[in-house]
Amino acid sequence: MLINYPRSIILVMLLAANLHSQANGVIRVGLLSLDNPLSLTVTVIEGNYKLLAGRQSIVLLKDDNILINRAGEKILVSTEMSNNILADSVVIQSAEKACYFSIRNNNRAAEPREYTGNLIVKSDIESLLAINEVDNDMYLAGVVQSEAGVKGNIEYFKTQAVLARTYLFMNIKRHTLDGYHVCDRTHCQAYNGKSESKTINQAVHATRGQVLVNADSLLVFTPFHSNCGGQTESSGNVWLTRMPHISGVTDPYCTSSNNARWTKKINRKDWISYLRNNGYRHNDNDILDFEQLNRKRYYSAGSFSYPLTRLREDWNLKSSFFSVSLDDSTVILNGKGYGHGVGLCQEGARVMTERGFKMREIIDFYFDGLLIINIDDVKPSLEISSAF
Numbered sequence: 035m036l037i038n039y040p041r042s043i044i045l046v047m048l049l050a051a052n053l054h055s056q057a058n059g060v061i062r063v064g065l066l067s068l069d070n071p072l073s074l075t076v077t078v079i080e081g082n083y084k085l086l087a088g089r090q091s092i093v094l095l096k097d098d099n100i101l102i103n104r105a106g107e108k109i110l111v112s113t114e115m116s117n118n119i120l121a122d123s124v125v126i127q128s129a130e131k132a133c134y135f136s137i138r139n140n141n142r143a144a145e146p147r148e149y150t151g152n153l154i155v156k157s158d159i160e161s162l163l164a165i166n167e168v169d170n171d172m173y174l175a176g177v178v179q180s181e182a183g184v185k186g187n188i189e190y191f192k193t194q195a196v197l198a199r200t201y202l203f204m205n206i207k208r209h210t211l212d213g214y215h216v217c218d219r220t221h222c223q224a225y226n227g228k229s230e231s232k233t234i235n236q237a238v239h240a241t242r243g244q245v246l247v248n249a250d251s252l253l254v255f256t257p258f259h260s261n262c263g264g265q266t267e268s269s270g271n272v273w274l275t276r277m278p279h280i281s282g283v284t285d286p287y288c289t290s291s292n293n294a295r296w297t298k299k300i301n302r303k304d305w306i307s308y309l310r311n312n313g314y315r316h317n318d319n320d321i322l323d324f325e326q327l328n329r330k331r332y333y334s335a336g337s338f339s340y341p342l343t344r345l346r347e348d349w350n351l352k353s354s355f356f357s358v359s360l361d362d363s364t365v366i367l368n369g370k371g372y373g374h375g376v377g378l379c380q381e382g383a384r385v386m387t388e389r390g391f392k393m394r395e396i397i398d399f400y401f402d403g404l405l406i407i408n409i410d411d412v413k414p415s416l417e418i419s420s421a422f
């Protein structure tokens with residue numbers, strides 16, 4: 035039957051099937067934030083697990099510890115009731131949804147993090163690679179907590195959940211060659227383990243399957259940041275691509291929030307020397323003071339102009355939305371907001387929900403012309419098709 039279809043139609047059908055099979059399934063997350071471990075300890079916190087390594091299958095109960103060490107291309111696994119097992123990989127499989135475990139890099143001081151779902155550990159090029167195989171809603175709840183905190187009401191978290199789900203499915207092929215879907219760092223979306231918040235879990239459940247698309251039913255990039263300082267940034271001012279759904283808005287909601295204002299003092303000599311190193315030719319008559327009432331793209335000093343986004347990066351500033359004033363020895367930067375300023379402003383969105391706005395109204399405020407549809411109705415996006 036299929037033989038008569040054009041090749042492109044078959045490809046689209048295959049892509050659609052592939053995307054949809056992820057919608058209700060499990061996500062494999064590379065736990066790169068373990069920071070190149072050579073030795074891991076996994077502890078069962080709640081429920082029962084089955085450990086599969088080599089030909090062995092061992093039942094794990096609450097409080098059991100598993101030590102996993104790298105042994106060249108193999109791994110060495112030991113539990114309290116087994117000898118060392120040399121294997122290619124270990125799978126720690128949960129018996130039910132409520133089970134969770136913690137995992138820790140034995141050579142780092144970081145607190146162990148807790149995860150639901152399964153864990154797979156194998157030897158990678160120079161360290162162990164841990165992959166958390168987790169129900170996609172559980173993963174999204176963990177992402178929302180990591181990216182948006184625990185402070186907020188259900189409409190705020192519903193908004194974040196839809197953004198996180200949209201981003202997930204746009205980037206589901208990002209780490210195919212690494213053997214997982216997404217990593218747990220900000221390269222994809224921060225995922226510091228399971229959500230502790232009932233409100234976040236409810237928000238993810240209430241928006242199940244919902245994603246943001248443009249008028250062509252294609253998934254769209256929907257970035258967010260902590261605080262825009264009163265004006266969001268047009269996408270083209272920060273990134274090379276101008277996106278029609280992100281044009282920049284005046285935001286009256288975030289201007290009294292935590293990250294609305296910042297100040298930084300810099301030695302005048304250091305500032306001028308930095309500008310010189312980047313092409314500025316100093317003239318004593320130049321006015322180095324600079325005012326940014328509305329967002330600008332460039333800092334200017336005399337006839338010299340320099341991208342504000344680069345200043346932000348080089349001086350590790352909270353935002354690129356700042357004014358500059360100088361005295362004899364000091365440069366004072368008076369800034370607004372925190373983050374790149376593009377897309378949804380989290381502190382503004384939080385205040386909007388406190389004033390009674392709903393998810394739909396928040397999305398319409400920060401983005402233009404987006405629709406909320408179910409992932410099953412999304413056309414395969416360029417990002418997904420380009421992976422084939």
Ligand SMILES: [Zn+2]
Pocket residue numbers: 208209216217218219221222223
């Ligand atoms: Zn990544």
Ligand SMILES: [Zn+2]
Pocket residue numbers: 261262263264265266285287288289379381382
């Ligand atoms: Zn804002």
